[in-house]
Amino acid sequence: MIFEQLAGNLIQGLVLGAIYGMATMGLSLIFGVLRVVNVGHGAFIMVGAFIALILFNVLGIIPILAIPVALVVGLALGFIFYYSALRKLIDAPELASLLATFSMGVMLEEIVKLIFGSEFRGYNWAVGKITLSMTVLPMTKLYACIGSVLIAILLYLWFNKTRAGTAMRSVVEDSEGAGVCGVNVGAVYALSFALGIGLTVVSGVLLTMFIPVGINPYMGGALTLKAFVIAVLGGLASPYGAFFGGLVFGLVENGSYTLFALIPGVEPFALTRFFSFVMLLLILLIRPTGLLRAK
Amino acid sequence: MKVDIAKYYPIIPVFAAYAVMFLIGSKMSGMWELIAMLAFYCALGQAFNIFLGMTGYVDFGYVAFLGVGTYGMALGITRLSNVEGLGIGIVIIGFLMAGGMSTLLSLAVGAVALRLRGAYFAIATIGVNEGFRYLIEGARLWNGSEGIIFIAEMNQIFGREAASAMFTFWADVFVLIIAALAALVTLHFMRSKIGYALTALREDEDAAKVMGINVTKYKIIAFIASAIFAGSLGAAAWALKTPYVFPPEVFEIHYTIEAIIIVLLGGAGTLLGPVIGGLIYGISKYYLAIILPGFQLLIFAPIIILIIVLFPEGIVGMLKNRIRGKALERYII
Numbered sequence: 001m002i003f004e005q006l007a008g009n010l011i012q013g014l015v016l017g018a019i020y021g022m023a024t025m026g027l028s029l030i031f032g033v034l035r036v037v038n039v040g041h042g043a044f045i046m047v048g049a050f051i052a053l054i055l056f057n058v059l060g061i062i063p064i065l066a067i068p069v070a071l072v073v074g075l076a077l078g079f080i081f082y083y084s085a086l087r088k089l090i091d092a093p094e095l096a097s098l099l100a101t102f103s104m105g106v107m108l109e110e111i112v113k114l115i116f117g118s119e120f121r122g123y124n125w126a127v128g129k130i131t132l133s134m135t136v137l138p139m140t141k142l143y144a145c146i147g148s149v150l151i152a153i154l155l156y157l158w159f160n161k162t163r164a165g166t167a168m169r170s171v172v173e174d175s176e177g178a179g180v181c182g183v184n185v186g187a188v189y190a191l192s193f194a195l196g197i198g199l200t201v202v203s204g205v206l207l208t209m210f211i212p213v214g215i216n217p218y219m220g221g222a223l224t225l226k227a228f229v230i231a232v233l234g235g236l237a238s239p240y241g242a243f244f245g246g247l248v249f250g251l252v253e254n255g256s257y258t259l260f261a262l263i264p265g266v267e268p269f270a271l272t273r274f275f276s277f278v279m280l281l282l283i284l285l286i287r288p289t290g291l292l293r294a295k
Numbered sequence: 296m297k298v299d300i301a302k303y304y305p306i307i308p309v310f311a312a313y314a315v316m317f318l319i320g321s322k323m324s325g326m327w328e329l330i331a332m333l334a335f336y337c338a339l340g341q342a343f344n345i346f347l348g349m350t351g352y353v354d355f356g357y358v359a360f361l362g363v364g365t366y367g368m369a370l371g372i373t374r375l376s377n378v379e380g381l382g383i384g385i386v387i388i389g390f391l392m393a394g395g396m397s398t399l400l401s402l403a404v405g406a407v408a409l410r411l412r413g414a415y416f417a418i419a420t421i422g423v424n425e426g427f428r429y430l431i432e433g434a435r436l437w438n439g440s441e442g443i444i445f446i447a448e449m450n451q452i453f454g455r456e457a458a459s460a461m462f463t464f465w466a467d468v469f470v471l472i473i474a475a476l477a478a479l480v481t482l483h484f485m486r487s488k489i490g491y492a493l494t495a496l497r498e499d500e501d502a503a504k505v506m507g508i509n510v511t512k513y514k515i516i517a518f519i520a521s522a523i524f525a526g527s528l529g530a531a532a533w534a535l536k537t538p539y540v541f542p543p544e545v546f547e548i549h550y551t552i553e554a555i556i557i558v559l560l561g562g563a564g565t566l567l568g569p570v571i572g573g574l575i576y577g578i579s580k581y582y583l584a585i586i587l588p589g590f591q592l593l594i595f596a597p598i599i600i601l602i603i604v605l606f607p608e609g610i611v612g613m614l615k616n617r618i619r620g621k622a623l624e625r626y627i628i
Contacts (some may be wrong), residue, residue: 012457024481031414035413035414037417039355052434068424072530084600085600085603085604088604089603089604091604092607093351094349094353094413094414094417095347095353095555095559095563096559096603096607098353098355098414098417098554098555099552099555099559099599099603100599100600100603100604102552103595103596103597103599104593104596105604106595106596107593107596107597107600109592110590110592110593110596111593114590114593134484162569169576219553225421225425228421228422229416229422232418235407236414236415236418250413260433265435266434266435267432267433267435267439268431268433269442270429270432270433270440271429271430271434272433273425274424274426274429274430274433274434277422277426278424278426278431280418280419280422280426281407281408281419281422281423283428284407284408284411284415284418284419284422285407285410288411288415
């Protein structure tokens with residue numbers, strides 16, 4: 001039955017959407033604070049995916065425990081890239097930071113390729129599943145979804161309850177004004193970039209818990225493009241907007257795929273991608289602040 | 296009206312460079328392949344520079360124009376291959392279709408994306424590029440993801456020998472011509488009202504608007520000019536050189552990145568920059584692929600970051616500062 005299939009796909013879409021949302025929060029955080037679009041975003045997700053893969057396949061560590069490892073690696077990468085290059089490009093024209101972040105992504109991809117090769121890999125962590133009438137949800141997917149929601153809540157608390165979070169929000173509001181009031185703007189930039197990258201690397205772990213196959217050094221390209229659409233849905237500069245955008249995107253992606261598959265003579269997968277970019281352009285044109293009005 | 300020839304002196308080093316490239320390629324055996332690749336990168340930089348360099352807007356989906364240009368030539372040749380007596384005229388029609396289709400796409404993109412600025416513009420243009428690719432694949436437009444292969448048509452129209460000369464020689468000559476024409480248009484823009492308006496817009500769009508400059512008009516002029524050259528380049532360097540077209544290849548974002556690197560390396564908004572950038576990028580890519588196959592990107596990526604951080608003005612930009620007030624200033628901009 002088509003409705004049953006649609007409902008099943010929408011449930012999958014919602015679970016995946018939470019992960020998508022979490023995977024885009026880093027992008028939006030970095031853009032919100034530094035006004036830099038991280039074009040190498042997907043490569044950092046890929047790094048997280050490899051951390052989960054290696055820890056599980058080689059050391060037998062379950063992906064949930066890979067999350068703190070990914071966070072530390074991500075923070076370190078973020079600080080290294082910020083202090084080695086990005087710091088000098090904050091006030092430069094967009095071109096410079098776009099090309100720099102893209103090159104960072106390429107660098108990571110090539111290093112990972114050098115070490116692990118470019119074949120597709122996967123892992124198999126079986127911990128049971130929930131069977132519903134219209135779809136089957138493995139527990140790993142559910143864990144990944146819950147993990148995404150928890151991380152989003154933690155980020156919210158961190159933004160609103162800690163001094164560092166308040167400093168970040170003040171820089172988003174008005175970086176000059178924040179500087180005048182004694183906020184160390186440079187440190188906030190560094191921390192925000194590192195945190196953004198940390199979140200992104202963590203999301204790579206969560207993503208492999210949803211789709212534990214197809215892990216490859218170049219898996220990030222398509223994810224970067226999806227993240228752009230999601231970030232724009234959420235208003236580009238707001239991490240919570242991005243989380244919400246991820247949920248919408250997951251539903252739209254899976255829903256529209258189910259419907260496009262009914263049309264004879266088309267390739268539903270490609271049309272789904274086409275549809276998501278139409279959505280991107282419409283939102284940019286009609287409502288550039290995102291579906292939720294950014295704060 | 297007196298035309299001031301001295302205004303056009305800076306085209307001399309550019310044309311000289313292309314002439315030397317042609318001579319080296321055609322006279323020295325075994326060099327044509329390298330020269331063809333260099334010509335492509337110079338032309339790519341020269342075409343992209345008209346928009347990116349002069350307006351400061353980052354079109355991340357620039358390769359889409361090369362893509363539709365490739366389709367323009369491919370469609371022209373496949374649809375008209377049975378018409379008698381067209382001969383070489385079919386290539387002209389192909390170029391016209393490539394130019395026309397890239398103009399149409401640039402008008403459509405311009406109407407939407409040019410309202411946006413900065414990062415929003417960059418993201419919107421990526422969206423257009425990917426969206427267009429998936430529309431072709433998803434709706435099975437122009438044969439969908441199977442692409443168009445037209446080597447049989449080329450052989451049928453020109454005969455096997457002439458078709459082979461087209462793939463290995465004439466296509467590259469067209470690329471050189473496109474590069475030279477793009478340079479000429481760039482210089483013409485620089486020396487006319489368009490250039491002054493674009494400089495004002497690049498420095499401060501709001502101030503330019505307040506001064507009464509119709510920024511939208513000039514942005515669109517630069518965008519369309521840049522797109523037409525990109526479309527022709529796709530038609531020559533991709534469709535005529537390798538007679539097939541597949542959507543994932545002609546909409547590959549790496550070509551946009553290469554174009555950005557070339558423009559930035561040579562110096563954005565300079566006339567000679569894309570030539571220098573294209574030559575350096577092409578030569579280093581060519582020899583790295585021979586010396587260290589598989590490691591090119593790993594070496595390139597950190598170098599690019601270094602260049603952006605240390606020499607944001609590019610090579611010609613730095614050179615311009617050095618020669619200020621000297622006689623060379625009349626020839627290098």
